[in-house]
Amino acid sequence: MPGEMGLIVVVGSFKRRNNPSMTIPAELLQRLAAAKSVTVLTGAGVSAESGVPTFRDAQTGLWAEFSPEELATPRAFQRNPRLVWEWYDWRRKLVAGAKPNAAHLALAEMQNLFLRFHLITQNVDGLHQRARSRNVIEIHGNITRTKCSEEGTIVSAWKDAGDVPPKCPACGGLLRPDVVWFEEPMPEPEMRQAMTASTRCDFFFSIGTSTVVYPAAALHSEALRSGATVVEINPQPTPFTGQAHFALAGAAGVVLPELMKALKAFRAS
Ligand code: NAD
DSSP, X not given: OTTTTTOOEEESOTXXXXXXXXXXXXXXXXXXXXXXXXXXXXXXXXXXXTTOOOSSSOOOGGGTTOOHHHHSSHHHHHHOHHHHHHHHHHHHHHHHHOOOOHHHHHHHHHTTSSSEEEEEEOOOSOHHHHTTOOSOEETTEEEEEEEETTTOOBOOOOOOOSOSSOBOTTTOOBEEEEEOOTTSXXXXXXXXXXXXXXXXXXXXXXXXXXXXXXXXXXHHHHHHHTTOEEEEEOSSOOTTGGGXXXXXXXXXXXXXXXHHHHHHHHHHO
8 A cells, every 4th residue: 555655745735736846756756767667547637738628627608507517428418419519519629729738748758768658548639649649548539539329330421411419321310429428338448458557557647637537537546556656646636646656736737847857867867
């Protein structure tokens, strides 16, 4: 147990969102530099600095009266498919206009520094791939893909007959985004890959995730149980903070570039 090893280190102040003067603990750098297999799990917080709101941020403008938890469910789609499609259409446009931030870029650089590297994301925005991360394991799907709500097949083109949502050209079923909604099962191959990557790594990062959305949140515990060093990066404490070996309090776009700089300096020393 990490607590018994007396290694829990919280660096930075959770009262300050960004902490540019953070010092990365030497113990963390030693362990990271020695790691052969690194696995990273990211959540919505990683894209926050690209202007993509997390589900915990209050919605603004047109969508202020709705909570994402009420829109991102199969029941919401059954009740009001038009509303759900339009909300995702708005998010799709927002994501298309967003750019990868310093956190995405640092993670794309990190993949080249280790023998084995896996990036698991709960994000559906494709920003990791746009930052040139390879083989990203997307456990909640991708907002840029569309599927038939009846058959589950991916649909890449359809006739615009004015229907909202549009209809599947093959069966006439309603089209929906290819994302995993609350209350829906996770995609099996991706979950299997994510579990293997979490249980077989020697270093695990949990970045920008509130650690309350299961089963993604179970990956941290699996990594811990398997003996990995676990580091959390988040400006706010989460239910997992006390179990992590190291908790770096700050925005991912600030902390990750600092960590990369410190790691390279440590390796060169
Ligand atoms: P979440 O549960 O992963 O919570 C967001 C976390 O990010 C919070 O703990 C918050 O403190 C932290 N955070 C905020 N700004 C940060 C920063 N700059 N750096 C690091 N951490 C930061 O995510 P959620 O918003 O509750 O979403 C739940 C699910 O909904 C996701 O897992 C995903 O499937 C979907 N979602 C995806 C996106 C996206 O693709 N960008 C955005 C919103 C929601």
